[in-house]
Amino acid sequence: MRHYLARRLLQVIPTLVGISFLVFLIINAVPGSSLSYLIGPHMTWEQIEAREKQLGLDRPLLQRYLTWLSETARGNLGYSIRYSGRSVADLIRARLGPTLLLTFTALSLSFLVAVPIGVYSATHQYSRGDYLVTFLTMAAVSVPVFFLGIAAVKLFAFDLGWFPVGGMTDIGREHGSRLGYLLDLAHHLVLPVSVLACAETARFVRFIRSSMLEVLGQDYIRTARAKGLAQRVVIYRHALRNALIPVITILGLSLPLLFSGALLTEIVFAWPGMGVLSLEAVQTLDYPLLMGINLFLALMVILGNLLADIFYAAADPRIRYR
Amino acid sequence: MTALDCLLQVEDLRVAFDTFQGRLTAVDGISFRVKPGEVLGLVGESGSGKSVTSLSLLRLLPQPPGKVEARALLFDGRELQGLGEKEMRRIRGGEMAMIFQAPAGALNPVYTIGCQVEEVLRLHRGLSKKEARTRAVEMLRLVGLPRPERVAREYPHRLSGGMLQRAMIAMALSGKPKLIIADEPTTALDVTIQAQVLELMKEMQRRFNTAFILISHDLGVVAEMADRVAVMYAGRIVEEAETAALLKRPLHPYTGGLIASRPALAGERKPLQPIPGQGPDLLNRPPGCLYHPRCHRRREICRQESPPELQPEPGRRVSCWLYAEEQEDGGGDR
Numbered sequence: 051m052r053h054y055l056a057r058r059l060l061q062v063i064p065t066l067v068g069i070s071f072l073v074f075l076i077i078n079a080v081p082g083s084s085l086s087y088l089i090g091p092h093m094t095w096e097q098i099e100a101r102e103k104q105l106g107l108d109r110p111l112l113q114r115y116l117t118w119l120s121e122t123a124r125g126n127l128g129y130s131i132r133y134s135g136r137s138v139a140d141l142i143r144a145r146l147g148p149t150l151l152l153t154f155t156a157l158s159l160s161f162l163v164a165v166p167i168g169v170y171s172a173t174h175q176y177s178r179g180d181y182l183v184t185f186l187t188m189a190a191v192s193v194p195v196f197f198l199g200i201a202a203v204k205l206f207a208f209d210l211g212w213f214p215v216g217g218m219t220d221i222g223r224e225h226g227s228r229l230g231y232l233l234d235l236a237h238h239l240v241l242p243v244s245v246l247a248c249a250e251t252a253r254f255v256r257f258i259r260s261s262m263l264e265v266l267g268q269d270y271i272r273t274a275r276a277k278g279l280a281q282r283v284v285i286y287r288h289a290l291r292n293a294l295i296p297v298i299t300i301l302g303l304s305l306p307l308l309f310s311g312a313l314l315t316e317i318v319f320a321w322p323g324m325g326v327l328s329l330e331a332v333q334t335l336d337y338p339l340l341m342g343i344n345l346f347l348a349l350m351v352i353l354g355n356l357l358a359d360i361f362y363a364a365a366d367p368r369i370r371y372r
Numbered sequence: 373m374t375a376l377d378c379l380l381q382v383e384d385l386r387v388a389f390d391t392f393q394g395r396l397t398a399v400d401g402i403s404f405r406v407k408p409g410e411v412l413g414l415v416g417e418s419g420s421g422k423s424v425t426s427l428s429l430l431r432l433l434p435q436p437p438g439k440v441e442a443r444a445l446l447f448d449g450r451e452l453q454g455l456g457e458k459e460m461r462r463i464r465g466g467e468m469a470m471i472f473q474a475p476a477g478a479l480n481p482v483y484t485i486g487c488q489v490e491e492v493l494r495l496h497r498g499l500s501k502k503e504a505r506t507r508a509v510e511m512l513r514l515v516g517l518p519r520p521e522r523v524a525r526e527y528p529h530r531l532s533g534g535m536l537q538r539a540m541i542a543m544a545l546s547g548k549p550k551l552i553i554a555d556e557p558t559t560a561l562d563v564t565i566q567a568q569v570l571e572l573m574k575e576m577q578r579r580f581n582t583a584f585i586l587i588s589h590d591l592g593v594v595a596e597m598a599d600r601v602a603v604m605y606a607g608r609i610v611e612e613a614e615t616a617a618l619l620k621r622p623l624h625p626y627t628g629g630l631i632a633s634r635p636a637l638a639g640e641r642k643p644l645q646p647i648p649g650q651g652p653d654l655l656n657r658p659p660g661c662l663y664h665p666r667c668h669r670r671r672e673i674c675r676q677e678s679p680p681e682l683q684p685e686p687g688r689r690v691s692c693w694l695y696a697e698e699q700e701d702g703g704g705d706r
């Protein structure tokens with residue numbers, strides 16, 4: 051196990067280098083440059099070119115990438131162009147908390163909701179309830195997250211007024227106590243978390259349903275029934291435990307989708323996380339910031355998968371002992 | 373045998389499945405009895421309805437697509453068909469236990485052997501967690517597993533097939549059942565291990581005087597242990613007799629065929645002869661005796677009419693036209 055972990059951790063580095071190089075190529079293929087947005091009556095072309103030279107943007111592609119890579123390896127992610135020279139690491143650090151709060155609340159919620167629905171669907175295969183679940187999950191994965199977000203804002207925030215339109219807390223409000231703050235935060239979390247969790251829940255339901263169906267056909271389930279165990283015990287103790295093992299992998303694999311969904315959701319709900327930051331980075335082609343954000347997301351995804359693999363091994367005795 | 377000294381009485385059991393191609397009759401009106409402490413062997417080629425029969429007894433067959441009916445399913449004085457699910461659960465694993473074929477798949481991979489044995493002890497014997505743990509180790513020792521404390525802590529994938537089957541037997545015995553149904557308990561095992569597991573079952577059967585229904589496609593396995601043997605063909609019992617009598621003088625040509633296809637039973641000299649042909653299409657049962665297309669002694673009537681069940685000797689029954697006239701001539705007891 052320790053061997054395996056060491057090997058997996060070592061694999062992280064070349065993977066990150068590969069990903070960052072691809073991202074670098076892609077953002078440089080976009081027409082324009084980080085300074086394009088400066089063009090206007092206050093800047094002459096000469097000034098812009100001088101600035102480009104100063105920033106090193108006129109150098110060859112590969113050389114620029116290698117400069118970035120060697121600096122990054124030393125822990126320096128560079129400085130944002132758009133946010134007048136603030137360090138990329140600082141910018142990400144400031145936005146990290148809200149994004150992680152949103153994604154992990156959504157991930158936990160969708161898992162908790164998906165388990166009973168998936169189990170119900172599998173144990174009532176081809177029933178009306180099962181067809182309804184299948185239909186709803188299909189709808190939930192097909193609706194784009196930004197559309198769902200805007201619809202939710204319109205209905206639950208503007209029309210019904212149940213939830214705030216956006217943000218993380220009410221601006222300018224004094225929170226008398228820590229509890230008051232948490233309640234306000236929770237109130238703001240409801241809509242973005244629900245929107246983000248929607249498609250995620252649907253994906254989990256589908257996996258849990260099919261995984262459960264496979265497990266329910268196994269011989270050991272028949273053995274459990276032949277022992278005289280109650281149906282509930284057979285399903286939750288004997289079947290679910292086995293059915294969730296492959297779902298752990300899915301949990302890890304779903305991270306990229308979850309993060310991209312989170313970025314879009316944040317933009318809709320003006321959530322002060324990395325979503326708005328990355329939107330601005332893309333719009334202004336802020337190369338250092340784009341590279342930093344993507345590197346960070348890639349790292350999160352890779353570590354998420356690594357964690358999933360470790361949990362997988364911990365959950366399955368057949369692998370644990372190898 | 374009166375109904376009283378009979379542990380299990382099955383009358384006219386029928387099991388059908390609704391499939392896409394139509395209605396498949398897997399068990400077509402079979403009747404048999406098992407006395408307390410008796411071992412009944414159930415043999416027949418694969419697909420003859422042995423597993424379906426055993427699963428219907430414990431109401432473990434998924435319904436639908438299955439459909440089970442019987443004139444009577446009496447177990448220990450109770451009619452099983454009327455019982456509620458809760459009472460049925462008390463019988464399953466408690467009074468009537470089951471041992472399945474593939475030991476590697478029949479135990480839950482994510483729980484230890486001990487845990488799976490304890491489950492039965494707590495459910496049917498009302499033991500506390502601690503008592504169950506000690507007793508589970510005792511049960512594992514009883515079935516001859518070396519270092520039972522270790523085995524109790526192991527996961528199924530760490531044990532060999534033979535050890536797993538011993539653990540399954542321990543699990544089945546844990547509920548102190550009156551009847552154990554063993555469905556092909558040795559089929560997945562190596563020949564030497566087969567003999568050991570069979571020996572263990574015999575020993576346990578004698579020790580606890582548990583009745584057994586021993587199911588196998590292999591007449592040799594059944595002959596080792598069974599007091600009586602019922603031969604199944606295409607969902608029917610075509611012959612039933614005391615084991616010795618059946619082996620010495622099989623009446624039904626199908627039984628004869630089964631014996632001829634077994635090396636140990638056929639004797640060293642005779643060449644082995646598998647029964648040519650295949651079982652009938654259960655979706656469209658042909659008229660007449662279902663075995664007639666493969667029977668080397670068939671007559672005209674076999675093609676047209678289903679044979680009656682006859683009792684050519686006391687304690688024996690056979691469904692075959694060959695013995696119908698014999699009986700009429702001799703003025704049989706029917």
Ligand SMILES: Nc1ncnc2c1ncn2[C@@H]1O[C@H](COP(=O)(O)OP(=O)(O)O)[C@@H](O)[C@H]1O
Pocket residue numbers: 389391396398416417418419420421422423424425437654
């Ligand atoms: N769930 C099911 N659906 C449809 N047909 C089934 C089902 N289970 C068993 N059968 C059929 O019933 C017949 C008897 O099967 P089985 O009892 O397993 O035979 P065996 O004597 O080998 O144990 C077979 O033809 C099989 O295809």
Ligand SMILES: [Mg+2]
Pocket residue numbers: 422423424555556
């Ligand atoms: Mg079978």
